[in-house]
Amino acid sequence: MTVNPGPPEGRPQVPPVTETTDPGPPAPGGRDAKDAALDASRAVDPHGPLTTDQGVRVDDTDNSLTTGERGPTLLEDFQLREKLTHFDHERIPERVVHARGAGAYGFFEPYESLAEYTCADFLQEPGHRTPVFVRFSTVQGPRGSADTVRDVRGFATKFYTRHGNYDLVGNNMPVFFIQDAIKFPDFVHAVKMEPHNEIPTGGSAHDTFWDFCSLQPESTHMLMWAMSDRAIPRSYRMMQGFGVHTFRLVNAEGRGTFVKFHWKPKLGVACQVWDEAQITAGRDPDFHRRDLWEAIEAGDFPEWELGVQLIPEDDEFAFPFDLLDPTKIVPEELVPVRPVGRMVLDRNPENFFAETEQVAFHTANIVPGIDFTNDPLLQGRNFSYLDTQLIRLGGPNFSQLPVNRPLAEVRTNHRDGYGQHTVHPGTSYAPNSVGGGCPFTLGGGRLPEGVFEHYQERVDGAAIRRRSPSFADHYSQAALFWRSMADWEREHITAAFSFELGKVGDRAVRRRTVDNLTRVDQELAVEVARRIGEPAPDPAPADSSGGAEPAGVRLSPALSLDNLGGDGIGTRKVAVLVADGADGDQVRAAQDRMRAEGATAETLAAHGGSVSGRAGQDVAVDRALPTTASVLYDAVVVPDGTDALAADPDALRFVAEALRHGKPLAVLGSGTALFEAAAAAAAGAGSGDGPGRVAGVAVSGGGQDADAAFWDGFVALVGRHRFPDR
Template sequence: MTDQSKKTLTTDQGVPVADNQNSLTAGQRGPTLLQDVSLIEKLAHFDRERIPERVVHAKGAGAHGYFQVYQSMAPYTKAKFLQDQKKKTPVFVRFSTVVGARGSAETVRDPRGFAVKFYTEDGNYDLVGNNLPVFFIRDAIKFPDMVHAFKPAPDTNIPVSSSANSRFWDFISLTPESTHMITWLFSDRGTVKSFRKMEGFGVNTYIWVNEKGKGVYVKYHWKPAAGIETIDRHESTRLAGEDPDVATRDLFAWIASGKTVEFELNVQLMEFDDEFNLDFDPLDATKTWPEDRYPLMKVGKMVLDKNPLNYFAEVEQVAFCPASLVPGIEPSADKLLQGRLFSYADTQRHRLGPNYLQIPVNQPKVPVNNNQRDGFMQSGAGHSGTVNFEPNSLGGGEPHQSGDPTFEGRPIVGGHVRQKIALTNDFQQAGERYRSLSKKDQDHLVDNAVDSLGHAKSEIQKRMVENFKSADAELGERVKKGLNL
């Protein structure tokens, strides 16, 4: 059939897809189920779409350093690296742009990746986030669609940053939960020239667990010691032509001169019993937690003091995954996070091979003992003898299970469903964000949105204006006037 309206969405097997908007979860707010074959197929296919460049976060810069906690976080988490204020935990950080390819300019409007690998005494912990506190979508099943809409058009290969803005805004206007992210991205927070002078956020919600097994929700915030610096879109455009690698150059030169880059880690904590006392779902990655109700708590500082010796070996081959957790830190049922737990490591196994954790920059600083064998680029380090299974008696029962208690997590209620969360409230925080900006920043947000939306088709412009109006009437009217609708 040639009529697009007659085409039913299917899996790669040709099986009709009944719901492409919501992952299959245990109850409306429960964790995502592995039996969601549509989700797994979409993410697994998406993870393998680029060889060997990262699908997203392709261009980045990195640095080595350490993290030091201010005081023990024992009341909230048993994570060992968050206990002793005298201990310096080695880290490797990768900053990046999200949508652009490896050769793209670093000043274009785009979220910036902010990924930290902690080499702890309990293995590696990866805190993978962005420089903006929220995201475009709340469910990982939409991630491939989102990136497809933001990447170059499949027929012309023209990127969104040129003239293919109908693709970007078509997806955004049909995804109302993204309106909040747009108020961040199209402010001057979306254009920066220094990785040293931007905030970092974990974006997703995690769980801290203490020695007694008590859990609490946690959100992460990195605050730069150098303060926040942004540029407007005109400066962004100029630098994209004159110095497209300005952020990488700035970071490398700063550390090479003997100076350090510092960030302070803050967290917001929320008791489980409080999650239903809000007018939005706190596990929704398109929302922020109000800081007057959940104040920032200072945790520690991160100091970056050493440049990579080999860009490819370290910055290009470093691999992060939100599923790289240590005892004391658990994932929440955040639907975006649930998909990321699978997708990131799956991508790295595709890009770098199943033994990517044997690459020096990815190797834990502690012994690795398991029965994973063979595969591409297997070094064989530490593998000997006849035993490659567990349980066993031939190897004296080694390696043995740790026996640590398993965190039971939140009770799961409900059947196997594909449902949007109940408390969407997709426009309130977007409006609050706009009204919190200075007059200058409001003007820049409107100007940037009009400039980009002006390249989209008129029906898409009208749809997006209605979303802006739902967030704030003045914002919608100003964008509408700027577009001459």
């Protein structure tokens, strides 16, 4: 019998954590330990002569090797063959879902130690900075789709902890469409483009998606979220994130605590309205990716607060819903969210493909102190993510790619395969004696810090294919979401259902979906039916409606965007319209005040270059109106002296859209001429009213009235983001 001789005498049981593996606070310029690891992996210095893959210097890369100047290309041209072969193979399969995304590096630091609940390294020391990489994404569309489609957004965070990499793979909505991972291929096939014509790109407004959901009542709660404005965020930086599943924290004594993870943006939660999102997709299909990149480059580092809902194991069955059901939330009125740390993104990738495209997330990448629950969707994801990376990244060694490489030391007996970057010395099997028993395991007795031990839970039962009855309530939380919305949010949800179902050709699918909505709210179902031309549905049977209140919670204010604002107006973009004769003092006052608040003010005119201000001064123009649109800004200032713009169609369109989309405006002096002309074209958004009678509009009679108090009022309006009742 062969035995493992164990570690050599005198060998420490666990590799010590040295100062070099602790990233600490970022050094000047934002560099940290993860950056250093990435630097070390870069074998190519971009500064120097061009070479082949074998390091042979190249004298000409513009001309193939031919027989004479006009003769045939020679097969012996190894430079041509290498260059074309690499080009032919430089695309890898895109992700089946979450194909289009953007990412950035940063750090996470806890406010306090959570050692009472978990031994996870990144949640132990207040102020200790753990490097992270975060990728945001849409779900349905391919890499070439637009950013602002109605869709769920991915929010995946890779923590490079001292005890290994932890991936928190979530979305910007806290629930999901299905309860069991075996339905995931069906859901994705249904929401993806129709197979016969590959339409629509990046959207869910088509027959197969709604056919699936109308036959899958567990999707109802998620549909309410997806038809709300949460599905069209203003930016990644103003978007919540959720772990979706119930996970388990485990402390050093082995005691477990259920946990739900929440990311809350420091800037507040803000979204686009549907018409605005469609215009944005045409004006700038890269709107979200560009916004994230430019904010980080400008030093306006996005920040989120990590919150947790902690639920003792004794309370697993204390709720009227199943804690392991991924189509359910735990209302904050029952379990408050406890802020435990913050995450800051402070560095853009240097190469999109090498980092953002090749980053590999996996729900089963967990570390000591975090473990799974028996959530059937999570269990399936733990298989699917790894299997996906094997085909997408060409083999089993994708963890050696720089963006995926852990900071923790790696010693495995894994060998060979595509893309092997490591030269392994010694043996590749266990147990062994010729290699001194290395690498050795640490089993037996009390495990030292940093060693993973599965949470011990007794599970008994027959092998069956049957859903737990505790997963059977598909409507009460959908109804809770609907009741918790502001009136304007309900109107947007109604309009979204009507638009999407209006794109469905199969009337049986439309009627079935409307009938399903009666179990959420009868008035919602009747109004959607009216708008899409279907008969008014009968009320749902009393025992199947969504009227039940989860544990007495009738309203959950945390679900409404009205209650999720941020502090201040930092990073908001304000358009200042100018023309010859504009009041230059007001323009400067707007720019200075926005800058003081951390916002950006850009001047827009009918043409580029500059305009002549009222006092004869040159007013620089940042952008020409024909090249931009109000959907790319958060607020608009129309200073005195711009009455000539009332006849400019681009200016009229700009202000009319801002009015229609409920954006804050500041109107000064003769700027009222442009406002009133635009209001008349804005389909009722202020039409017939002076600017002083329209919600969200600050008005000043002239330059002498535009004092600090005026700008204080305008800043307060911008802080509210939008006036949807307009």
